[in-house]
Amino acid sequence: MHAITVPSPGGPEALVWAEVPDPEPGPGEVVVDVRASAVNRADLLQRQGHYPPPPGAPAYLGLECSGVISAVGPDVTDWRVGQEVCALLAGGGYAERVAVPAGQVLPVPAGVDLVDAAALPEVACTVWSNVVRLAGLRAGETLLVHGGGSGIGTFAIQLGVALGATVLVTARAAKHERLRELGAAHTIDYAGQDFVEEVRRVTDGRGADVVLDIMGASYLRQNVAALATGGRLMVIGLQGGRKGELDLNALMAKRATIGATTLRARPAAEKAAIVRGVRDEVWPLVEAGRIRPVVDRRMPMAEAAEAHRRVENSDHLGKVLLTTG
Template identity: 80%
Template sequence: MGYDRGMRAITIPEPGGPDALVWSEVPDPQPAPGEVVVAVRASAVNRADLLQRQGHYPPPAGASAYPGLECSGVVAALGPEVTGWTVGQEVCALLAGGGYAERVAVPAGQLLPVPAGVDLVDAAALPEVACTVWSNVVQLAGLTRGETLLVHGGGSGIGTFAIQLGTALGATVLATARSAKQDRLRALGAAHLIDYREQDFVEEVRRITDGRGADVILDIMGASYLGRNVSALATGGRLVVIGMQGGRKGELDLGALLAKRASVSATALRSRPVAEKATIVTGVREQVWPLVEAGAVRPVVDRRLPLADAAQAHRLIESSDHLGKVLLTLP
């Protein structure tokens, strides 16, 4: 990827707290073969951005050093070997980094058209959650109509999308969330809400399912929930771990897993090869975008803040007081 001088981005000169984010003049990206440059209209804040800011989650080799795993905007330039996209087209994109910037170069296979009926800015709330949820809940775990899906962190960007997608696919969706967020999550389709601070989610899942358990669990907590998640699985259940907010290392009772003929998977999206990301993006465009355009699934945006105020957005995400996505916008 080549660069000229000439744009602004959020940089991280030294790891640290939210004030480590600096609004800076940086080189302007030029598209390599197979890449497109997007003039960014909005990006979204993900917890991975907070980890990167703290020095715990460096970008993959060859990716932009700036945070930001998704964006929306307008195609500004096409690299060699790119077909199917035109300059001036409104798009959103899954990124390995670089969304907190005025422009970003992205492999063409990670572009998506803005769904009909979705505002260009709000479209920035979709790529990362859509690709994460679809690839894990549908592609990997194989959620089907009539099954039960348990979503941890129901009020997050991932959670609000998973609730809607699971409901649209005909599953019964259970979610853990603070009580203050539960009414809004019911409106998104959650059939049952569990206050993880006041209730034992294993007991609640068993009660709600008449002792059967959840067929699929989408987990952002990792180690601290591992044993309880296995206990909450139904026979033949599938636990998919996509986050480690509760730690990296936990004890797994293989006997319990064997008895249930269940499975545990763990995945990351950012570090996958470009070809794998393109396959996921294609699946999202074919299977999820029609649901978005029909209104069955929509972006859930807590608020919009100027990109230069990224530190404020990070503080908000750290507080967990938001519901859905926090967007960073450019004029």
């Protein structure tokens, strides 16, 4: 088969479409003939040599895919050859085939195109596990989403609205109209507006109950300031740095909570539990049309370098998909 390889870490030009060995399904695994994968920020970091795959994961980029099952390994009873699926991966999505633990496989939701389904697994699992499972977002609360135009952001807006929350987002001004169409109640231009002031203004001084943050250190102080009493800050990205100063008194005064998670390196059993939760609680919302995959564009997998440039420059809205056919 062919896959996108990275012979030497570097810029987008480091990505090479090359012939590699075919995967074989191990115990509890299935092989998926990939129709599409999606570009995530983690892929950019891995390409640069900063985010190696966890032990046992394929060396190739790609944290999600959609396609058709072509082989099943021993002990697999829930899936069969020929089923259309999408899957959460520890790596290997930028390829014509990938082996994946059966517990990380999802059916393609009814009404969703097979290729577009590749836009769902990583964002659905990340957002649901943080916003719902850990932060416990409830109807009537306010959710602040940073990076509203990203794949994570566009999904989080829709999930928050479907759960009955009021969703506020930060994003480039050029993306605001699309984000309001997805259900954002208020959009904030992070380049020209103070998001803390805006959050306080639109919530009558109360603040956000849940903040989903991709920035990390550079937003830590402001995120705590933007929280409501009893608020929950969930950090899922470090685009603004790893180390920041935390005012514990401010956090204690609000009786607030900070959580921080990653998904890729979790044990397979933990990932399978998240996937089950997504299938039970999120897939019905997708099949009802209340959440849909937001696809910026489809590009041939051999053009992964150009896809990386688009995501690196934040020119996209939603997910950039890489297709094999």
